[in-house]
Amino acid sequence: MQQKPSNEAGPGPAIILVEAQLGENIGAAARAMANFGLADLRLVAPRDGWPNEKARAAASRADHVIDAAKLFATTEEAVADLAYVYATTARNRGLPKPVVGPRAAAAALRGRSSAGQATGILFGRERWGLTNEEIALADAIVTFPVDPAFASLNIAQAVLLMSYEWMSAGLDGRITARAPVAAFDATPAPKAQLIGLMEHLEAALDEAGYFRTADKRPTMVANLRAILQRAGFTEPEIKVLRGVVAALERRHEKRRRADEND
Structure with a gap:
C-alpha cells in the first residue's frame, strides 16, 4: 500500500x-x-x-x-x-x-x-x-x-x-526565525527575476566596456551576483533596477549614435 x-x-x-x-x-x-x-x-x-x-x-x-x-x-x-x-x-x-x-x-x-x-x-x-x-x-x-x-x-x-x-x-516550538514584520511586502522575488536582473546588468556592463579583461570577467561577475543576491530584492525593487539599467542602456545607445554621426 x-x-x-x-x-x-x-x-x-x-x-x-x-x-x-x-x-x-x-x-x-x-x-x-x-x-x-x-x-x-x-x-x-x-x-x-x-x-x-x-x-x-x-x-x-x-x-x-x-x-x-x-x-x-x-x-x-x-x-x-x-x-x-x-x-x-x-x-x-x-x-x-x-x-x-x-x-x-x-x-x-x-x-x-x-x-x-x-x-x-x-x-x-x-x-x-x-x-x-x-x-x-x-x-x-x-x-x-x-x-x-x-x-x-x-x-x-x-x-x-x-x-x-x-x-x-x-x-517542539523551536521556531526562532520569522519573516520581518513590515508595512510593505518584503517577500524576496523569485530567483528567475533575480537571475534576469543579473543577466541584464551583465549585458549592459559588457556593452559599456566595464569588463576590461576577459580573464577577470568571471570573478567580477561572481562578485556582482553575490552583492545582488545578498540584498534580497523584492519584485518591485527588481523592476525598478531593471528600469535603471534600461535607461542607462538607452543613454549609451544615444551617445554611440551621436559619435557615429560626428
Whole structure:
C-alpha cells in the first residue's frame, strides 16, 4: 500500500539534488523526505536519467515523492520559482554568505514558509558537492557539525538530517526565525527575476566596456551576483533596477549614435 504524505509539518522546502549519480541515493533521499513530511523533490540532470527504477526501489514505498519528482536541466531552472534557498556544503568556499547549522536553517525555513515564501535546499553531487556558481544562487549556506577529518556525508544522509530538523522545528516550538514584520511586502522575488536582473546588468556592463579583461570577467561577475543576491530584492525593487539599467542602456545607445554621426 502506498504511503501518503502527512500534513502535520505544513508546506516544506523543495529538496533539490544536483546531478545525483546513483538512483539508489535519489530513492533513499525520497524516503527520508517522506519520513518527515516533505514531498517536493527536484532533480537537476541526474546522471542515470529519469525515471529510474533503482530510485523507486530504494524509496521503499515513498512513491508519492518519486512520482511527483520534477526534472530540470540546470540548477538555475530548479530554483527559479523559489524566494529563499540554502546550499549545503562542508567546505569553506570563501563566499560572502551567511553560514548556519541545520537547526537554525530549519527554524528559518519554518518562519519563511509560514509567511508564504517558497523555499528550497540545494544538495550537490556525491563525489564533490556543489560548484561555487551553484552556491552563488543560494541566499545562505548550511553546514553540518561533522568531524573535520571525515566531513563527507552521503547525499541521502544530508537530506535526512535537514528533513528531520524541518519536522522537529514544527513539533517542539523551536521556531526562532520569522519573516520581518513590515508595512510593505518584503517577500524576496523569485530567483528567475533575480537571475534576469543579473543577466541584464551583465549585458549592459559588457556593452559599456566595464569588463576590461576577459580573464577577470568571471570573478567580477561572481562578485556582482553575490552583492545582488545578498540584498534580497523584492519584485518591485527588481523592476525598478531593471528600469535603471534600461535607461542607462538607452543613454549609451544615444551617445554611440551621436559619435557615429560626428
